[in-house]
Amino acid sequence: MMAAALTLICVGAALFSPWLAPQNPFDAAALDLNAAFKPPAWVEGGERGFLLGTDNQGRDILSTIMHGARISLGVGLASVALALVLGVSVGLLSGYLGGRLDAFLMRVADVQLSFPAILIALLIDGVARVALPSNRHDEIAIPVLILSIGLAGWVHYARTVRGSTMVEREKEYVQAARVIGRRPLAIMLSHVLPNVMGPVLVLATINIATAIITEATLSFLGVGVPATRPSLGTLIRVGNEFLYSGEWWITVFPGAALVVLVLSVNLLGDWLRDALNPRLR
Amino acid sequence: MLLLKLDSVSRDFDVSRPWLNRVLEHEPRRLLRAVDRVSFDVTRGETLALVGESGCGKSTVARLIVGLHAPTEGSLAFHGRRMQMIFQDPYASLNPRWRVRKIIEEPMMFLENKRDVGELLRQVGLSPDDAERYPHEFSGGQRQRISIARALAGEPDLLICDEPTSALDVSVQAQILNLMAELQERLGLTYVFISHNLAVVSLVADRVGVMYLGRLVEIASSKDLFSRPRHPYTRMLLDAVPDLAMSGKSRTPVAGEVPNPLAPPRGCAFHPRCPHANERCRVETPRFLNGVACHAVEEGRI
Amino acid sequence: MILEVQGLKVQFPTRRGTLTAVDDISFSIAPGEVLGVVGESGAGKSITGMAVIGLLDPPGRIAAGEVRLEGERIDNLPHEALRRIRGRRIGVIFQDPLTSLNPLYTIGQQLEETILTHLPLNRTQARESALSLLREVGIPAPEARYGNYPHHFSGGMRQRVVIALALAAEPRLLIADEPTTALDVSIQAQIIALIKRLAAERGAAVMLITHDMGVIAETAHRVAVMYAGRIAEIGPVRDVIHAPRHPYTVGLMGSIPKVGTHQSRLMQIEGAMPRLNAIPPGCAFNPRCPKRFARCGVERPALLDAGTSRAACWLHAAT
Numbered sequence: 001m002m003a004a005a006l007t008l009i010c011v012g013a014a015l016f017s018p019w020l021a022p023q024n025p026f027d028a029a030a031l032d033l034n035a036a037f038k039p040p041a042w043v044e045g046g047e048r049g050f051l052l053g054t055d056n057q058g059r060d061i062l063s064t065i066m067h068g069a070r071i072s073l074g075v076g077l078a079s080v081a082l083a084l085v086l087g088v089s090v091g092l093l094s095g096y097l098g099g100r101l102d103a104f105l106m107r108v109a110d111v112q113l114s115f116p117a118i119l120i121a122l123l124i125d126g127v128a129r130v131a132l133p134s135n136r137h138d139e140i141a142i143p144v145l146i147l148s149i150g151l152a153g154w155v156h157y158a159r160t161v162r163g164s165t166m167v168e169r170e171k172e173y174v175q176a177a178r179v180i181g182r183r184p185l186a187i188m189l190s191h192v193l194p195n196v197m198g199p200v201l202v203l204a205t206i207n208i209a210t211a212i213i214t215e216a217t218l219s220f221l222g223v224g225v226p227a228t229r230p231s232l233g234t235l236i237r238v239g240n241e242f243l244y245s246g247e248w249w250i251t252v253f254p255g256a257a258l259v260v261l262v263l264s265v266n267l268l269g270d271w272l273r274d275a276l277n278p279r280l281r
Numbered sequence: 282m283l284l285l286k287l288d289s290v291s292r293d294f295d296v297s298r299p300w301l302n303r304v305l306e307h308e309p310r311r312l313l314r315a316v317d318r319v320s321f322d323v324t325r326g327e328t329l330a331l332v333g334e335s336g337c338g339k340s341t342v343a344r345l346i347v348g349l350h351a352p353t354e355g356s357l358a359f360h361g362r363r364m365q366m367i368f369q370d371p372y373a374s375l376n377p378r379w380r381v382r383k384i385i386e387e388p389m390m391f392l393e394n395k396r397d398v399g400e401l402l403r404q405v406g407l408s409p410d411d412a413e414r415y416p417h418e419f420s421g422g423q424r425q426r427i428s429i430a431r432a433l434a435g436e437p438d439l440l441i442c443d444e445p446t447s448a449l450d451v452s453v454q455a456q457i458l459n460l461m462a463e464l465q466e467r468l469g470l471t472y473v474f475i476s477h478n479l480a481v482v483s484l485v486a487d488r489v490g491v492m493y494l495g496r497l498v499e500i501a502s503s504k505d506l507f508s509r510p511r512h513p514y515t516r517m518l519l520d521a522v523p524d525l526a527m528s529g530k531s532r533t534p535v536a537g538e539v540p541n542p543l544a545p546p547r548g549c550a551f552h553p554r555c556p557h558a559n560e561r562c563r564v565e566t567p568r569f570l571n572g573v574a575c576h577a578v579e580e581g582r583i
Numbered sequence: 584m585i586l587e588v589q590g591l592k593v594q595f596p597t598r599r600g601t602l603t604a605v606d607d608i609s610f611s612i613a614p615g616e617v618l619g620v621v622g623e624s625g626a627g628k629s630i631t632g633m634a635v636i637g638l639l640d641p642p643g644r645i646a647a648g649e650v651r652l653e654g655e656r657i658d659n660l661p662h663e664a665l666r667r668i669r670g671r672r673i674g675v676i677f678q679d680p681l682t683s684l685n686p687l688y689t690i691g692q693q694l695e696e697t698i699l700t701h702l703p704l705n706r707t708q709a710r711e712s713a714l715s716l717l718r719e720v721g722i723p724a725p726e727a728r729y730g731n732y733p734h735h736f737s738g739g740m741r742q743r744v745v746i747a748l749a750l751a752a753e754p755r756l757l758i759a760d761e762p763t764t765a766l767d768v769s770i771q772a773q774i775i776a777l778i779k780r781l782a783a784e785r786g787a788a789v790m791l792i793t794h795d796m797g798v799i800a801e802t803a804h805r806v807a808v809m810y811a812g813r814i815a816e817i818g819p820v821r822d823v824i825h826a827p828r829h830p831y832t833v834g835l836m837g838s839i840p841k842v843g844t845h846q847s848r849l850m851q852i853e854g855a856m857p858r859l860n861a862i863p864p865g866c867a868f869n870p871r872c873p874k875r876f877a878r879c880g881v882e883r884p885a886l887l888d889a890g891t892s893r894a895a896c897w898l899h900a901a902t
Binding site: 451453458480524526539 | 623624737739740768769770771772775794795796798800801820824825834835837839841843844847848849850851852855856
């Protein structure tokens, strides 16, 4: 109950940030360098208008957190959704149909697993940058980011689903469906899929956190979100530089926000999995 | 009226090791002959039982009949319209994520006149309200009833029952067997009943086929098989059934164990354990004659 | 008496209240005797066995009663003492031979380990003892098979090894929980004969837990029929099977199909065994009983004398 409320607040704040946030941190014109490095409102020197202080360019930390969370959440959800759809499909087909298709797909998965996710993401991103004109970079940066993180992450789901599918395939309710005359695709989607989704949902919620962190890493390496539209990850990285000079709020608040966001996503995932299990109703 | 005919049906399974291992270790392909040239007929309205111990191939025959496997050799001819199957494990034969209503409606997808789910549930002794529940809310016996209702929904001529009561308690088994008998009478169903339990078979079957290591060794009417078993394996099987009447008759427990199906004995598969085996049995596979496949019977020795 | 169980009560505390899985049962087993404990699933027979050897899964616990092995109480012993007794004086045979044996050790190693743990022998003597046990349980060429792993054996052979393990420390009491259920009928007969013979030779007491009346008829001297955690009837096997005194036993015997009889329908007991949290007051069987009367729904019957057996049924109340 509490978890649901917490998640709702976080997600709501993130999604509706353009309307809720006190300031639009992406609008360069609205920024005032004189307002830079202001501490949080309750510390001496702070201002009411900048509740959590400002960063090195005069951006309000609270607003930036809200906008950044929006981007982090968006990238996390989208890339996990992509990985999920791709991985579950491969896993289902591989596990149910078996044979050469299974052998081939699993070798592809094995090969991909031998590359670290960051490398794969860098590769895809690099290719995209070369292939597209440079003035479009900022526009497509986020979709490319989603694509890279998504493509790097599908193997996990495929393996899990394949294992569960192979177990369910031998169960008698699947054989009963075959006797009834259902086609393999119908059986995979209507019979097997609902029974293998459980562990997948839990994996997905854990992976949203991983995706957000991967996105932050990529942004750090300069191939993630553009610097003009920082995500939570970028904020933390940027703020880190100022940690030792005393402006702690620039990194601490985004860090705390990330923790709370990830925690509530995980709790939501647990709740979702239990809610969908008929045995616990 | 002939409903089902199996003609010299065989089924092999490839249990070879993975291709790479085989190549590196120079191993040949390994084929498991689970069903070996089995032939029999099923007449409309009767109950034909297939008995045997584990590994004899009776479940594979069931799956061949219903189309879950294709025969490697031989042919099957079904002269009815539809077949349905009831499985052994009441906990795995219903999709845990589907409501009972959806489970029972599934076979009706391909029919024009759909039956009423509530009516089907009543027919098997459950209440129409149970349609909105999930399988895990029911006991083993009730789940088997749901399986039966699902099978009936498809309006089958032939019902293949693979050990339908083996996983149930004795008193629940009695309820399900009585139900199945009643349904057969009322709806004119034909059953192929697979079981390892001879006592259950003696109750439900009109004709009984005995299988050993993939082969059909004897087939006879229920009355004949239980009073005058001919094949030595049938005799041993009947002898091994615990004697509830406690008549104190002396029994010789069956010697030895079922051999490895990957390397069946030459000639008659039963000869290592058979008290009547002679030289011919060790070399020549007996032909199926007059309902039994045994040299000793053919030669009049027993 | 080797085993004496007096007023045993096993309970499981749960969030929704305490469930009584075994409710005040008493029985005893003499040396060389096989007592069959028969019942359907949920009757509490396996739990009784586990309670006797102290292997109840927590939160289950013995709430009342006594278990005595050769006169000494064992239900109130600390873990360590009970563990020593378990291997040495009580042998256990479980249902699934596949999981009863450790797949990573050879059967020779497992036998030796058990023997060395409980008997004051050196390794050579232990090996000799193990080989002779394997011979006794009917494993052909035991020297050759001594170094084999469990998966090299078939189901029936594995169960024989399990029996050898159970007998290795020369126990006084043998508890067999569904020892033949996972085996084919022809192997079943072999194993039943084996258990019977070995127990008689060693003068051990055997508690044979099963749902299969046929196995009981072949093996046991006396039988206790359990229902909803209670003993419904207990007596000599022949009498209980041929002339049951409790309506549940009558119904049970009627529902068992028998080879050779020409029946068209089996006797059917309506309804199902009550769940542990819904046991009716009075006699647990009364809602399903064709012979019930007023007293049955109010007062729980104790085991009353009924000829050579005893049955927990008011029909046998002395008038």
